[in-house]
Amino acid sequence: MGKMQNLNRRGFLRSSLLGTAGALIGTEAIGSSIRNIKKEPLIIRRKLGKTGVEIPIVSFGVMRSDNTTLVKAAMDMGFVHFDTAHGYQEGRNETMLGELFKTVPRSSFVLATKVAPDDIDRRTGEMGPGATKESILAKFDLSMQRLQLEYVDILYLHAVSARKVALAPQFLEALSELKKQGKVKFVGMSTHQNEADVIQAAIDSNFYDVVLTAINFKHSQAELLKEKIALAAEKGIGIVAMKTMAGAFMDKERQQPINCSAALKWVLQDTNITTAIPAILTYDQMIQNFSVMENLELNEQEKADLEEAKLVAGLYCDGCKLCVQECKKHLPVNEYMRAYMYTYGYRNYENAYAVLDTIAETSDPCRDCDACTVKCPKGFHVAERIGDVSRLSDIPRDLMV
Numbered sequence: 001m002g003k004m005q006n007l008n009r010r011g012f013l014r015s016s017l018l019g020t021a022g023a024l025i026g027t028e029a030i031g032s033s034i035r036n037i038k039k040e041p042l043i044i045r046r047k048l049g050k051t052g053v054e055i056p057i058v059s060f061g062v063m064r065s066d067n068t069t070l071v072k073a074a075m076d077m078g079f080v081h082f083d084t085a086h087g088y089q090e091g092r093n094e095t096m097l098g099e100l101f102k103t104v105p106r107s108s109f110v111l112a113t114k115v116a117p118d119d120i121d122r123r124t125g126e127m128g129p130g131a132t133k134e135s136i137l138a139k140f141d142l143s144m145q146r147l148q149l150e151y152v153d154i155l156y157l158h159a160v161s162a163r164k165v166a167l168a169p170q171f172l173e174a175l176s177e178l179k180k181q182g183k184v185k186f187v188g189m190s191t192h193q194n195e196a197d198v199i200q201a202a203i204d205s206n207f208y209d210v211v212l213t214a215i216n217f218k219h220s221q222a223e224l225l226k227e228k229i230a231l232a233a234e235k236g237i238g239i240v241a242m243k244t245m246a247g248a249f250m251d252k253e254r255q256q257p258i259n260c261s262a263a264l265k266w267v268l269q270d271t272n273i274t275t276a277i278p279a280i281l282t283y284d285q286m287i288q289n290f291s292v293m294e295n296l297e298l299n300e301q302e303k304a305d306l307e308e309a310k311l312v313a314g315l316y317c318d319g320c321k322l323c324v325q326e327c328k329k330h331l332p333v334n335e336y337m338r339a340y341m342y343t344y345g346y347r348n349y350e351n352a353y354a355v356l357d358t359i360a361e362t363s364d365p366c367r368d369c370d371a372c373t374v375k376c377p378k379g380f381h382v383a384e385r386i387g388d389v390s391r392l393s394d395i396p397r398d399l400m401v
């Protein structure tokens with residue numbers, strides 16, 4: 001970890017415990033020791049496509065962080081790009097960032113947020129009457145109130161899984177209008193299903209500046225994705241990576257963690273990828289991810305850890321959807337598997353509930369099926385996992401979230 005050990009970790013932890021006054025003192029203490037790191041010339045930075053923005057290769061996925069002290073410490077350490085979304089923590093995530101960002105110069109951070117279109121069938125990409133330009137604009141307006149900013153650097157259309165959604169005229173119009181108004185500098189899409197098609201749509205559109213895509217060493221279409229990423233980068237589209245930790249654990253009991261530094265390095269060794277946005281919840285995660293910014297070389301142990309992790313089924317479902325056709329009931333097995341990963345890998349019950357909310361069948365739909373016909377290429381026992389995760393629907397969410 002080298003220079004990072006110079007950080008006043010005890011001061012940081014104390015600040016977390018002392019509340020507001022203590023937090024300010026702690027942040028200053030961290031700031032003074034972190035400033036040396038900020039000048040560190042070895043942080044690898046890359047250009048975000050043709051946007052002209054240059055950022056460190058590791059960014060801060062704010063998603064589940066509710067702690068301005070942690071985010072401020074990250075800024076002092078050298079993190080520049082922060083990623084949130086309209087829906088994270090039911091809006092509290094953007095509000096928290098807004099409180100912090102009003103205290104720092106606008107030029108000291110690059111902010112991305114996301115707005116999900118309404119009324120879209122996740123399974124088919126079919127859009128209903130609610131999938132309008134107006135709904136995008138209204139959500140964005142609320143995001144800006146929470147963020148208390150004049151503009152965001154990147155606005156993504158959130159969770160796009162079909163070409164027709166990526167190219168829907170009403171969404172392009174909404175994004176285009178916000179860009180013309182100066183409320184959004186660059187427009188993009190995020191995708192964690194059918195990513196290759198969505199990236200190809202971004203390339204064909206001549207519209208999108210940035211794509212935020214899932215990619216990791218356990219993704220079954222990693223090679224195809226890397227080809228598409230290369231094509232997009234050639235066209236000047238900035239590529240941001242997510243889901244880099246492939247579920248974070250190999251087992252539901254969380255006894256076998258994935259080597260997250262190695263997984264992050266594996267993604268960032270592709271120079272067509274500008275940066276990655278791993279979710280950061282703790283000071284230790286922040287330090288660990290920061291260390292990757294200096295050196296992307298995988299040591300022998302890290303290589304071995306990734307090879308070992310590739311051999312087990314793990315928790316990461318990359319949404320290939322082969323299972324949907326094979327299931328006798330045509331269940332959205334991929335969606336259940338995503339909820340399973342959020343539940344057992346990331347302990348992110350909010351996202352798990354959000355996925356389960358989109359599925360009509362809530363209690364275990366496999367219980368009356370005599371034999372499972374699904375053969376997941378990753379080796380998931382999908383019926384067992386559906387049984388496990390669908391139980392979440394029976395637990396009042398205020399007990400979990």
Ligand code: SF4
Nearest residue numbers: 317320321323334376
């Ligand atoms: S459960 Fe398996 S077959 Fe289904 S989408 Fe996930 S990886 Fe593909």
Ligand code: SF4
Nearest residue numbers: 327328366369372383
């Ligand atoms: S056990 Fe469940 S997932 Fe498997 S075929 Fe039956 S309904 Fe589909």
